[in-house]
Amino acid sequence: MPEDTRIFNFCSFADLGRRMPLRFFLFSLVWFVLTGYDGAGWIIGFPAVLLAACLSLLLSPSPGISISLVGACRFIPFFLRQSTLSGIDVMRRALSPRPVINPGLVSYSTFLPEGAARVFFVNTISLLPGTLSADLHDNRVTVHTIDRDQPIWANMQNLELHIAVLLRVSSVKEKK
Amino acid sequence: MDILHNAGMFFIILGLPFFLSGTVGLLRFPDIFTRLHALTKADNVGLGLIIFGLALQSDSWLMVARLFLIWLLVLIASSASCHLVARCAMQKKIQPWSRP
Numbered sequence: 545m546p547e548d549t550r551i552f553n554f555c556s557f558a559d560l561g562r563r564m565p566l567r568f569f570l571f572s573l574v575w576f577v578l579t580g581y582d583g584a585g586w587i588i589g590f591p592a593v594l595l596a597a598c599l600s601l602l603l604s605p606s607p608g609i610s611i612s613l614v615g616a617c618r619f620i621p622f623f624l625r626q627s628t629l630s631g632i633d634v635m636r637r638a639l640s641p642r643p644v645i646n647p648g649l650v651s652y653s654t655f656l657p658e659g660a661a662r663v664f665f666v667n668t669i670s671l672l673p674g675t676l677s678a679d680l681h682d683n684r685v686t687v688h689t690i691d692r693d694q695p696i697w698a699n700m701q702n703l704e705l706h707i708a709v710l711l712r713v714s715s716v717k718e719k720k
Numbered sequence: 721m722d723i724l725h726n727a728g729m730f731f732i733i734l735g736l737p738f739f740l741s742g743t744v745g746l747l748r749f750p751d752i753f754t755r756l757h758a759l760t761k762a763d764n765v766g767l768g769l770i771i772f773g774l775a776l777q778s779d780s781w782l783m784v785a786r787l788f789l790i791w792l793l794v795l796i797a798s799s800a801s802c803h804l805v806a807r808c809a810m811q812k813k814i815q816p817w818s819r820p
Binding site for chain 2: 574577578580627628630631632633634635637638639643645646647648649666667668670671673674676677678679680686688690
């Protein structure tokens with residue numbers, strides 16, 4: 545499948561008609577939660593929501609991701625636990641008499657497909673203990689680690705599998 | 721509701737040392753990458769605990785949803801900007817500090 549590298553990728557009107565209302569609704573929900581019942585706020589809110597929905601369609605026209613419920617039930621506790629551990633880990637390193645760090649760069653190739661899954665992966669890496677995504681080229685993620693003695697490889701694989709289950713990524717697709 | 725109020729206060733106070741250690745890390749760590757580690761991770765946990773504490777103290781569900789949404793948006797913004805800063809540093813060929 546040829547990869548489309550254009551940022552602005554226009555989809556057909558039929559697709560647009562299906563996706564626009566959903567995104568409009570989601571951004572409206574964000575606005576409503578942030579501003580509350582104030583009706584006058586919609587004078588600013590409506591154009592902002594409309595712009596946000598159009599911009600999101602321009603930047604990311606691909607059909608929405610499908611989230612597996614079972615995957616979410618596994619991912620959310622995993623994520624909360626790991627990000628709390630990462631905060632404690634940083635606290636320990638920063639507050640010890642001499643900062644305990646042994647940083648380095650690690651390169652990791654992910655099987656997650658281009659698009660939402662990969663972006664999600666790269667962003668989540670930075671919130672997990674000891675790792676920070678520094679660069680992304682195709683499927684190669686450059687990870688900066690604060691401690692080279694940690695099992696970085698295993699941690700990445702674990703996260704990758706959690707995301708694959710969450711976003712229903714099938715490994716069969718990859719082998720084609 | 722007094723128990724909820726006190727529990728909320730407990731979580732808010734629990735969140736403060738994380739912000740402190742994030743800043744201490746920012747000052748003490750040797751290079752841009754390690755400083756990013758300190759800021760993003762510690763501050764996210766600190767914010768999460770404070771948001772949780774405030775949610776326990778709040779009196780309406782809309783406020784709880786609002787606090788949660790703020791946390792989610794900050795989470796997305798901080799991890800994305802962390803990645804962009806690190807990527808920019810990589811492209812400028814800034815060598816990561818390593819233990820001698």
